[in-house]
Amino acid sequence: MDRIRRLYDELYTKYGPQGWWPVSGRYHPDDYSYPKTKKQRFEICIGAILTQNTNWPNVEKALINLQKNKLFDAKKILDADEDLLKACIRSAGYYNQKAKKLGIFSQFFIAQNKKIPLRDQLLALWGIGPETADSILLYAYMQPEFVVDAYTKRILLKRKLINENATYDEIKKLFEKNLPKKFELYQEFHALIVEEGKH
DNA sequence: TTCCAGGCAATAC
DNA sequence: GTATTGCATGGA
Numbered sequence: 151m152d153r154i155r156r157l158y159d160e161l162y163t164k165y166g167p168q169g170w171w172p173v174s175g176r177y178h179p180d181d182y183s184y185p186k187t188k189k190q191r192f193e194i195c196i197g198a199i200l201t202q203n204t205n206w207p208n209v210e211k212a213l214i215n216l217q218k219n220k221l222f223d224a225k226k227i228l229d230a231d232e233d234l235l236k237a238c239i240r241s242a243g244y245y246n247q248k249a250k251k252l253g254i255f256s257q258f259f260i261a262q263n264k265k266i267p268l269r270d271q272l273l274a275l276w277g278i279g280p281e282t283a284d285s286i287l288l289y290a291y292m293q294p295e296f297v298v299d300a301y302t303k304r305i306l307l308k309r310k311l312i313n314e315n316a317t318y319d320e321i322k323k324l325f326e327k328n329l330p331k332k333f334e335l336y337q338e339f340h341a342l343i344v345e346e347g348k349h
Numbered sequence: 350t351t352c353c354a355g356g357c358a359a360t361a362c
Numbered sequence: 363g364t365a366t367t368g369c370a371t372g373g374a
Contacts, residue, residue, distance in 0.1 A: 204370085204371075299356085341355095
């Protein structure tokens, strides 16, 4: 069952290294040492929340607004005027819900200090589901947690590697069982899947 | 104009 | 327990 490995090779050959997660609007193919600072880690986390069911260009606009208003910081998000925060993230859609999610996550982020969160801790937060939790762990904390999204399911379905009613955790485990447990590989693979999905 | 994008929680059945 | 619905913007 190394069709998973072959899928990775195929996509990598087709698209090359993707360099996810973008930090300050920049991708960093072949440099897996991100995030380099706590601020960058926080940026990845809020990007993961903002991108829920939304395309990335809309999220980038929101991130730029947050940056301009000096809100790239958990404490500042908590202290920020609610309307200003909502105005900043408006382009990412669902701004009422997402403003609340950013607040809840910011509180958690501060309480965690530098500790790597457990997956269950993230899932217990309002507004963090499995994909966002795994994205945060994989890209912000460099933990080998495979991220499954709508594209992943679609692509595996088309290749008949899963059936229609496969759950999030089943798909996640399919990847994790068939790949070396390396965060760099997981990061690239998920990014390649999204790239393929967009085509 | 309609459709959908790197989901999630609340509600309905 | 599974299925459906609300949340919202911007670009194709």
